[in-house]
Amino acid sequence: MTQSEAAAGRPADETGLWASAITVARLYYYQQMTTTDIAHELGLSRSKVSRLLSFARDNGLVEIRIHDPREHPGQLESMLKQRFGLRRAQVVSVPESAGELEWLQRVASHAAAYLNTVVGSNMVIGLAWGNTVNAIVERLTPKATVNVDVVQLNGSGTTQSMSNAFSSNIIMQFAANYDARPQPFPVPAFFEYPETKKALWRERSVRRLLEMQQRADIMLFSIGALSAAVPSQIHSGGYLEPQDLESLAADGVAGDIATVFFRDDGSYRDIALNKRTSGPDLALFRKARHSICVISGLSKIDAIRAALRGRFVNELIIDEPTARLLAASTPQPK
Structure with a gap:
């Protein structure tokens, strides 16, 4: 991060604090000076230097990564990348006995830290709201962008209701974390009639948001599955009527991304309910520079595999037990 980015839009006293923290962090991490040497050079007390270093870490100005060649998940990450043609795979170590809720929290924390390495200025970020993305947002570390x-x-x-506090809070909090502009999408999750969707999609205000989605540099999402131990909002929040569930079963649906459903083989275009969804064409996820899927839970295996077959994911963040089952249950391509 540059000092100008950190200072953008901040009061003068806060800007000075951020600039001082960046200076101290550079001396400590880049030049490997001790806190005593930094204090002497800058005319500060050692305690002040320590507070500035803590401020830099707590506010996302410093990112610490550990590269352990003995780390076992590394082999699994390489296998997943090769088998599914991923740009990046990150396998998060979790205690297997802790349960899937704890796994999700660990994976969300990992994803939140990773986002600060890819989110930068002059970007469009697309968010598919849901329980997993909400867990990530709750763990973000502030980073200033422009x-x-x-x-x-x-x-x-x-x-x-057309408004939904759950989804609105996710968009607003994520945007605030990066000093970004929130762009909510105030439409139904599902329309009653395909014709209504077609008509609304012609409105200029809606077209502006759709065009912005097309330009997304980062797509952040999880995958919904009806059988998940931690059910998605779409499947548990009353969005789907009994007849919708029957239709999805008839179409052989394996999961959904941003309320767009797909089958085991990754096909999705002729699924009936997709004609009424407000979610984007899944081809959009194939072209984003960072199509980041964050997922956890053994009950989502079929949905994950189907999404990977559809090539809707190029970066996968997943807990280790689920990653192992995914690798073991998916035959290598011939």
Whole structure:
């Protein structure tokens, strides 16, 4: 991060604090000076230097990575990258006995830390709201950027209300973390009639958001599955009527991304319910520079595998037990 980015839009006293923290961090990490030497050079006390270093770490100005050649998940990451043609695979170590809720929290923390290495200025970031992305947002570390838009990828309105505090909070908090512009998508999660969707998609205000989605540099999402131990909001929040569930079963659906459903083989274009969804064409996930899927839980194996077959993911962040099952249950391509 540059000092100008860190200072953008901040009061003078806060800007000075950030600039001092960056200076101290560079001396400590780049030049490997001791806190005593830094204090002497800058005319500060050692305690002040320590506080500035803590401030730099706590506010995302410093990112610490550990590269352990003995780390066992590294072999699994290489296998997943090769088998599924991924740009990056990150396997998160978790205690197997802790349960899937704890796994999700560990994976979300890892994803939150990773995002600060890829989110930068002059970007568009697409978010598919849901329980996993919400867990990530709760663990983000602030990082200042300029000229960043955070656009919601799918609507969240229901038959009772067009507004949804859960999805709105995710978009607003994520944007605030990066000093970005939030771009909510105030439409229903599912339309009652395909014709209604087609008509609304012609409106200029909606077209602007759709065009922004098309330009996304980062797509952040998880995968929904009806059988998941930690059910997604779409599947547990009353969005789907009994007849919708019957339709999905008839179409052989394995999972969804941003309320767009797909089958075991990754096909999705002729699934009936997709004609009424507000989510984007899944081809959009294939072209994003960072198509980041964050997922956890053994019950999502079929949905993960299907999404990988559809090539909707180029970066995968996953817990170790689920990654092992995925690798063991997916035959190598011939």
